[in-house]
Every structure is written in structure tokens, then in C-alpha cells.
Amino acid sequence: MTARQNRMILIGLVVTGVTVSAFLALQAFEENLLFFFSPAQVAAGEAPTDRTFRLGGMVLEDSINREIGSLTLNFIVTDYTASIPVSYTGVLPDLFAENQGVVARGTLDNQGGFIAEEILAKHDENYMPPEVAEALALSEGSQTP
Amino acid sequence: MAFIRHNLVRIVNAISLLNTNFWRWFHQLASPPHVFALAGRVCPWFAGLAIIFLVAGTYGGLVLAPADYLQGDGFRIIYVHVPSAYLGMLAYMVMASSAAIGFIWRMKMAHGLAVSAAPLGAWFTVLALVTGGIWGKPMWGTYWQWADARLMSELMLLFLFLGYMVLRASFDDRDKADRISAILAVVGVINIPIIHYSVEWWSTLHQGPTIAKLDEPSITMDMLMPLLIMIIGFTAFFGWLLCKRLQGEILKRERQTRWVDGLIKGRTA
Numbered sequence: 064m065t066a067r068q069n070r071m072i073l074i075g076l077v078v079t080g081v082t083v084s085a086f087l088a089l090q091a092f093e094e095n096l097l098f099f100f101s102p103a104q105v106a107a108g109e110a111p112t113d114r115t116f117r118l119g120g121m122v123l124e125d126s127i128n129r130e131i132g133s134l135t136l137n138f139i140v141t142d143y144t145a146s147i148p149v150s151y152t153g154v155l156p157d158l159f160a161e162n163q164g165v166v167a168r169g170t171l172d173n174q175g176g177f178i179a180e181e182i183l184a185k186h187d188e189n190y191m192p193p194e195v196a197e198a199l200a201l202s203e204g205s206q207t208p
Numbered sequence: 209m210a211f212i213r214h215n216l217v218r219i220v221n222a223i224s225l226l227n228t229n230f231w232r233w234f235h236q237l238a239s240p241p242h243v244f245a246l247a248g249r250v251c252p253w254f255a256g257l258a259i260i261f262l263v264a265g266t267y268g269g270l271v272l273a274p275a276d277y278l279q280g281d282g283f284r285i286i287y288v289h290v291p292s293a294y295l296g297m298l299a300y301m302v303m304a305s306s307a308a309i310g311f312i313w314r315m316k317m318a319h320g321l322a323v324s325a326a327p328l329g330a331w332f333t334v335l336a337l338v339t340g341g342i343w344g345k346p347m348w349g350t351y352w353q354w355a356d357a358r359l360m361s362e363l364m365l366l367f368l369f370l371g372y373m374v375l376r377a378s379f380d381d382r383d384k385a386d387r388i389s390a391i392l393a394v395v396g397v398i399n400i401p402i403i404h405y406s407v408e409w410w411s412t413l414h415q416g417p418t419i420a421k422l423d424e425p426s427i428t429m430d431m432l433m434p435l436l437i438m439i440i441g442f443t444a445f446f447g448w449l450l451c452k453r454l455q456g457e458i459l460k461r462e463r464q465t466r467w468v469d470g471l472i473k474g475r476t477a
Contacts, residue, residue: 067312067313067314070311070312071312074308074311074312074394077391077394077395078394078397078398081395081397081398082398085398085402089402089409093410096357096409096410097410097411098353098355098356098357098410098411098412098413099411099413100411101411117355119411155349156346156347156348156349157346157347158278158279158347158348159349163278166413181349182349183348183349183350183353183413184347184348184349185348185413185415186278186279186347186348186415187415187416187426188415188416188417188418188426189418189426189427190276190283190286190418190426190427190428190431191276191277191427191428191431192274192275192276192277192428192430192431193274193275193277194274195277195428196277196278197277
């Protein structure tokens with residue numbers, strides 16, 4: 064075997080070895096790589112109860128409830144399988160709205176609710192001008208009588 | 209039968225001719241004066257393409273494209289963010305594959321190309337991280353989240369570029385630097401699919417792919433066109449800078465040779 068072929072095999076082995084070890088490492092740290100838990104995971108008891116974690120999902124329609132005279136608000140985060148009521152006091156990002164993605168960092172209380180310390184809005188991958196968004200909303204509205 | 213055999217022979221001859229031409233072309237790439245001249249020839253093409261597409265894309269992105277239904281005009285940072293993120297990864301692939309070719313075929317010019325690509329890739333990655341943070345503050349409500357897999361893997365890409373450059377700088381012997389840094393460049397390739405699929409494999413704050421997927425793009429045509437033009441423009445800009453940097457790298461490596469001496473004397477005469 065020539066020296067060049069040796070080097071070719073060496074590079075091949077390095078790539079294979081790194082791929083395998085990266086795969087194993089990522090498998091092992093699977094849970095730590097998740098940015099947030101879904102309401103279904105929380106309902107199934109997969110989320111930690113003794114420490115802070117992030118809860119992510121959609122803000123349920125008509126669920127936002129502001130307490131008059133304070134910055135506190137209550138809303139429901141859902142993944143359309145399970146729903147978790149969230150309470151938060153503070154300033155909200157601009158994109159926070161009903162039917163939009165949200166990631167809340169905080170802890171579970173004793174009644175199955177979530178007390179958020181920080182709210183982030185999660186934007187989806189869709190980009191469109193307002194006219195298209197309106198047309199989409201209209202056609203969806205006509206399909207569901 | 210004779211007819212088939214005759215044609216088979218012709219095909220085999222054509223392939224072996226192609227093969228010879230390929231290897232001649234490949235071996236010419238090992239010759240510094242040849243690569244220097246080649247880079248000088250393609251450079252103005254990249255420059256022209258880059259200027260035309262960047263100007264057209266900037267006008268399209270800032271003026272022609274409509275505002276987003278949710279983000280308003282804030283979405284327009286996509287016209288810099290997406291191309292620079294893509295170019296960071298492309299620069300890494302150029303760096304790693306030429307470093308691997310340099311390592312296997314002991315080709316100094318391939319290492320020279322890898323060295324030229326590294327700082328460009330690092331700057332594109334910085335640009336992607338910074339524009340992402342600027343967009344993230346008003347949209348997400350945060351500049352940076354350490355726990356997000358996309359953000360972390362992109363930061364890793366920057367560290368791989370910087371690591372490659374620092375590792376090279378720590379050797380006095382350039383051939384040794386070439387060989388050892390090539391291994392680091394090849395090892396880091398694993399990060400490229402991780403960056404791309406991070407938003408699909410794990411729950412992340414960063415959104416999923418809008419155009420880099422098999423489905424139809426999740427963006428309307430009038431917003432997509434300037435983005436594609438910008439991506440072409442950024443790629444040409446990268447090619448332009450890469451040629452210039454490669455020429456500089458060749459001159460640095462070959463500064464004691466007769467052909468560089470002749471080049472300089474020819475210019476000053």
C-alpha cells in the first residue's frame with residue numbers, strides 16, 4: 064500500500080470515528096439538548112419538578128387573561144395534546160400573541176400550573192406579506208363552518 | 209457485433225482520455241504559478257457577479273420585497289443573516305475538503321486554499337451570529353440563549369475556524385502546520401450536519417428551515433427572490449475574496465522562488 068493510500072484511509076477512519084462518537088455523545092445528551100419541554104411531556108411527568116426548565120408550545124386562542132393594574136398575566140400553553148396554564152409578571156416580547164409559539168422559563172407549582180420567570184416568543188419558519196396572511200386566514204375560516 | 213465492439217472501444221477511449229485530462233488538470237493544480245494565474249483569471253468574474261447580485265439583492269430586499277405580516281420590516285435582516293450563515297458553512301466545507309486533499313496528495317496549494325478560506329468563514333459566521341442576535345432581541349425577546357442547539361452549534365463553527373487558525377499559528381514549520389491543522393479541519397466537518405439538522409432533531413428557539421428543505425419554501429416568491437439573489441451575491445463575493453487571498457498566500461509561500469522574482473521584476477520594469 065502506498066503512503067498516499069494510507070493517508071486516504073487515515074482520513075476515512077477519522078471521519079468515521081468522529082461521526083460515530085458524535086452520534087453516541089448526542090444520543091447520551093439528548094435530553095440536555097432540548098431547549099424546551101412540550102406540554103405533553105410535562106403532563107407525562109417527563110419534566111423536572113424540583114428545578115427550573117423551559118416549557119414551549121402555542122399560546123391557546125382566547126386564553127390570555129391580564130390582571131388589571133399589574134403586569135401579571137395568565138395564559139395557556141398547548142401543543143394540542145396537553146395544555147398547561149402559565150402565569151407571568153413582566154414585559155413581553157413583541158411577537159407574543161395568541162396562536163403564536165412561546166417558550167417560558169420557570170417552575171411548576173403544586174397545582175400543575177407553570178410560574179414563568181421569562182417569556183420568549185418563538186417565531187416559525189413562515190414569511191409572507193400581510194395580504195397573503197389575510198387571504199390564508201380567510202380561506203381557513205371558510206373551510207371550517 | 210463489430211458495430212457494438214467498435215462503439216465500445218470508442219467509449220472506453222473517450223473515458224480514458226477524460227481520465228488523463230482530469231489527472232493532468234489535477235496535477236497542474238499543484239503548480240503554484242499555474243494556480244496563481246488561474247486565480248487571477250477567475251477573480252474579475254467573481255467580482256463582477258458579486259457587485260451586480262449584491263446591489264440587485266440589496267435593492268430587492270430593502271425596497272421591492274413587502275414587509276412581513278408579523279415581523280414588519282424587521283424580517284429584512286434575513287437578506288444578510290441567511291446568506292452569511294450559509295457562507296460560513298460553505299467556507300468550512302471548502303476549507304475542510306481542500307485541507308483533506310492537501311493532506312492526502314501532499315498538495316501545498318490545497319493547504320493554501322484552506323488557509324485562505326478560514327478567516328473568511330470565521331467572519332461570515334460572526335456576521336450570522338451578530339445579525340441573528342440583533343433580530344432575536346425584538347422578535348424572541350433575547351439576544352442569545354446558551355441552551356439552544358442551533359445557536360451553540362453555530363458558535364462551535366466559529367471556534368473551529370478560530371481553532372484552525374490558532375493551531376496553524378502555533379507551528380513554525382509550515383508543512384507540519386499544514387498536516388496537523390488538516391486533521392482538525394476534517395474532524396470539524398461533523399458540525400456541519402449538526403448545524404443544519406439541529407432545528408429538526410431537537411426542540412430549539414431557532415425556527416426550522418424556510419428554504420433549505422425538500423418541501424416548498426415557506427416564504428412567498430416576492431420575499432424569496434431577493435434572498436436567492438443575495439445568496440448568489442454572497443457566494444460570488446466569497447469566491448472573489450478567496451481568489452485574492454489565495455494569490456497572497458501563494459506569494460507568501462513562494463516568495464523565495466524565481467517565478468515570483470520574475471513576476472515582481474516584470475511588473476516594476
